[in-house]
Amino acid sequence: MNGNPKMVERNGTVSTINDVAREAGVSKTTVSFVLTGFRSVSKETEAKVRAAMDKLGYVANHSAQSLSTSKTNTIGVITSNRQGAYFELARGAYINWLSKAATSAGYDMLIVNDPDGTATANVCQSHKADGLIFLDVRRKDPRILFAAKSGIPTVCLGVPDDRMNLDVVDTDFGHAASSMVEKLASEGHNNICLITLPQPILDQELNDTFRFIQSANKTSQRLGLNLSIRTCTTDTEKIESELDGILSMQEGTTAYIIQNESATLVFHHLMEIRHIPIPEQYSVLVSCEKQMSDALYMPFSAWQNDVQLVTETAVKTLINHFKHPKRKPQFKLLQGQYMDRGTIASPWE
Known part of the structure; x- marks a missing residue:
């Protein structure tokens, strides 16, 4: 795999994966592992590689990577058809933070609306994404079955009645x-x-x-x-x-x-x-x-x-599944925080 970069020039030269490896003091193969998630590397090594990428302005060409690895370097975010100004605003917040977390980890994001599971089945069958994150999860969610049957790594941002061994991340x-x-x-x-x-x-x-x-x-x-x-x-x-x-x-x-x-x-x-x-x-x-x-x-x-914590945890959980496909399904409920603005008092005061 060569992980061809986009044309990012520094001092008239184009940075390559070899330049990143040299700057980070690691092998080209290690840089590839960081980019693809094919194999786990230490947090310290990953941090050195990403620091080198930032310094050199290196941006991996996901299309070139996918041709040589059968990976898309894309996370599919599957929403439903909830309507209304509130839901559009809330969904927008989740998608925004999911996008930031995915980009930070070196992944693109594909957004698909799917109320009945049909679009999920299409994404799974056409291999448009390496993994999925479900938003707007219902108790009996038709998307769960398609993802579970396909075997694609999936994180539910919500708790269905039957998660079928899919990962779950949500607020408690x-x-x-x-x-x-x-x-x-x-x-x-x-x-x-x-x-x-x-x-x-x-x-x-x-x-x-x-x-x-x-x-x-x-x-x-x-x-x-x-x-x-x-x-x-x-x-x-x-x-x-x-x-x-x-x-x-x-x-x-x-x-x-x-x-x-x-x-x-x-x-x-x-x-x-x-x-x-x-x-x-x-x-x-x-x-x-x-x-x-x-x-x-x-x-x-x-x-x-x-929202930031929940979405970052969801993306990290999905990438961890890429790296450790045989691990046990994860179930993570994150507790919210109380903010006192002085609007609670005893009714007898």
Whole structure:
């Protein structure tokens, strides 16, 4: 394998794989292992090789590599057909960080939309990617079977009911929901309202939402709390009126958990125009992505999942599978972090 570079010149010369090997003080074969993942090398050696590549401006030609190794140096990211402004924004955050992680590891990224498994089967059969990462994983996800049957290395960014020995990486949404309920209970709240996603989304049984609601229910029952669950649209033109209706129905409620980022900022707006003080009248705790929380200046205390950490872990897990194809399937749930913004207090204060 020669790993031909793109035409990157330094001082009038073109850097080659031999130049990288010489700069890093390793063999050409070792550089190839770093580029293809065919064989594991030490972290120290890989760091020296990548530092040499950066210094020389070397960029591997993936097309040339694939001709000589039958590898594409491409990771396929398979999404589903979830619709709506919130989902496009959330999906965009995941795809952005997946792309950065893949590029950093020397891989291109192929994005495919596939609600029923057909496109996944096509990617597997045509060898368009070395491995797959599934977004928008449902409890009974039709894509799982195609990936498992093909034997292609796959990471599910979510937890299906039957993962068929595929790798799983995700935020521990069950732990997040349980922790949020326990946090409010510790402050003395007995009547809590959970505002979640609209019913059509719940009907898709997306694993993260299902695990969150299930855990919130179980924890509330264990602690003897009253938990009411209300769905709310993600349609920006209808959110305010639906939240108005929810607030009107929740007599006796002292705390809200919001698992619907589209509704979170509108909820804050309603509190302001109704002159409802937070946390004096209601305590509010939200579940959201850390990166979106930072960008949107989320006004409430939050349990935040780190999209960058989750996506980087998913890519590393997939590449580890490339290097160690006979290893046991991985199951990694990453815990979110609590961000206190002063919107939780005892209902008796």
